Amino acid sequence: MKRVVTAEWLDTDAGTPAEVAASLSDLRDINRRFGGIRTTEALIARVVGERNVRTLSLLEVAAGAGDVPRSVGERFERRGIQLQVTLLDRALSHLNHGNGQDPARGSPAIVADALALPFRDGSFDVVSCSLFAHHLLPEEVVEFVNEGLRVSRTAVLINDLVRHPLHLTLIYAGMPLFHSRITRHDAVASVRRAYTVEEMRALLQQSAAARVEIERHYLYRMGALAWK
Numbered sequence: 001m002k003r004v005v006t007a008e009w010l011d012t013d014a015g016t017p018a019e020v021a022a023s024l025s026d027l028r029d030i031n032r033r034f035g036g037i038r039t040t041e042a043l044i045a046r047v048v049g050e051r052n053v054r055t056l057s058l059l060e061v062a063a064g065a066g067d068v069p070r071s072v073g074e075r076f077e078r079r080g081i082q083l084q085v086t087l088l089d090r091a092l093s094h095l096n097h098g099n100g101q102d103p104a105r106g107s108p109a110i111v112a113d114a115l116a117l118p119f120r121d122g123s124f125d126v127v128s129c130s131l132f133a134h135h136l137l138p139e140e141v142v143e144f145v146n147e148g149l150r151v152s153r154t155a156v157l158i159n160d161l162v163r164h165p166l167h168l169t170l171i172y173a174g175m176p177l178f179h180s181r182i183t184r185h186d187a188v189a190s191v192r193r194a195y196t197v198e199e200m201r202a203l204l205q206q207s208a209a210a211r212v213e214i215e216r217h218y219l220y221r222m223g224a225l226a227w228k
Contacts, residue, residue, distance in 0.1 A: 001163055001164065001165045001168070001192075003163060003192070003193060003194075003195070003199075004192040004193060005137075005192075005193045006188075006189040006192060006193060007189070008135065008185070008186040008189045008190065009023075009182045009185050009186055010023050010024075010182050010183075010186050011135065013091065013093055014182070015180070015181070015182045017093075019180050019181065019182050020093060020094075020180075020182065022179045022180035022182070022183070023179075023180040023182035023183045023186070024064055024065060024094065025179065025180075026177075026178050026179055026180055026183040027064065027067075027131070027183070028065075028067045029177070030187075031067060031068055031071075031130065031131075032071070034218070034219045034221075035217050035218035035219050035221045036068060036130055036131070036159065036221065037068055037071045037072060037075075038217065038218060039130075039159045039217040039218075039221045039222075039223045040068050040069070040072050040128060040130055040157065040159045040223075041072045041075055041076075042215070042217065042223055043128070043157040043159065043223045043224075043225060044056065044058070044072060044076065044083070044126070044128075044157065046213075046225060047125070047126055047154055047155055047157070047225070048076075048081060051125075051154060053081075053125070054080065054081050054082065055081070055082045055084065056081070056082070056083055056084065056125045056126065057083075057084040057086070057123075057124045057125045057126075058083055058084065058085050058086070058124060058125065058126050058127075058128055059086050059088060059117070059119070059123070059124045059126070059127045059128065059148075059151065059152070060085060060086070060087050060088065060128050060129065060130075061088050061089075061114045061117075061127060061128070061129040061132060061144075061148070062088070062089055062090070062114060062129050062130075062131075062132035062135075063087035063088055063089050063094075063095065063109075064089060064094045064095070065094065065095065066085065066087045066095075066107055066109070068130045068159075069083065069085045069087070069107075069128065070085070070107075073085060085107040086107060086108045086109075086110065086124070087107050087108065087109040087110065088109075088110045088111075088112050088114070088117070089109075089111060090111065090112070090113060090114070091111070092111050095109045095111065114129075114132070114144055114147070115140060115143050115144055115147060116147070117147050117148070117150070117151050119151040120151070121150055121151060122151065122152070122153045123151045123152075124151060124152050124153065125152065125153050125154050126152050126153075126154050126155050126156070126157055127148035127149075127151060127152045127155075127156045127157070128156075128157040128158075128159070129144075129157070129158055129159065129160075130159040130160070131159070131160060131161065131190070132158075132160070133158050133160045133195070133200070134160055134161055134190055134193050134194040134195060135193075138199075138203055141195075141200075141203045141204075142203055142204075142206045142207050145158075145203075145204060145207040145208075145209065145226050146207050146208050148226070149207065149208050149209060149226065149228050152228060153228065154227070154228055155225050155226060155227045155228055156209070156225075156226040156228075157223070157224070157225060158200070158204075158222075158223070158224040158225075158226070159221065159222075159223055160194060160195070160200070160221070160222055160224075161190055161191060161194040161220060161221065161222070162194060162195075162196060162197060162216065162220040162221065162222050163191060163192070163193075163194040163195060163196050164191075164196075164220055166220075167191050167194075167219075167220040168188070168191045168192070170219070170220075171187045171188055171191055172188070174187075175187075191220075197214055197216060197222050200214060200222060200224055201214050201224075204224060204226050207226055209226035209227055209228070210227050210228060211225075211226075211227040212224070212225070212226055212227070213225040213227070
């Protein structure tokens, strides 16, 4: 299945405020039901285990309302591990759609460009993203990872989709689950423009990462670690 780049409507908020809010709600459901939260949890657990730490500062890029890091943080809190989360998104409208609450329960939230992170070198333990890497061109993936490695002390974590014909079939079958026309369009576009595990590995090996690890996760998710 060839990679096809099609614009995603949520990237430009191509809809009414209600449609954008419904699409972000759909994304929360997708991450909760279909492995998104578990993939990021597994990536962070890998870092926690290797570094043997009880506190971890995390920059979540393309964070939206911060649902993924918030849910993961709650799970780690039950293990006695604290995640200190900072959210970053290119759109203030995404950061503000937290079901009427502050994004990620008061986590710092910044509007900025993922390819030009406004932080000093080594500002965070890890830089993480969920359902973001497939939005980038191949050269931009390498640029983002290098920028993430610059501002992190340990690793860049990538939680994303795997492009596969059966995955696309499942998306079409799941259309009745989506509440927004934006999601119905973007879900198809996301799978078509996602990378395979092999493609992602090749891109990360072009970055400044000292070591690259990639695992497949539930329902066509991948979890990639680019270690500093």
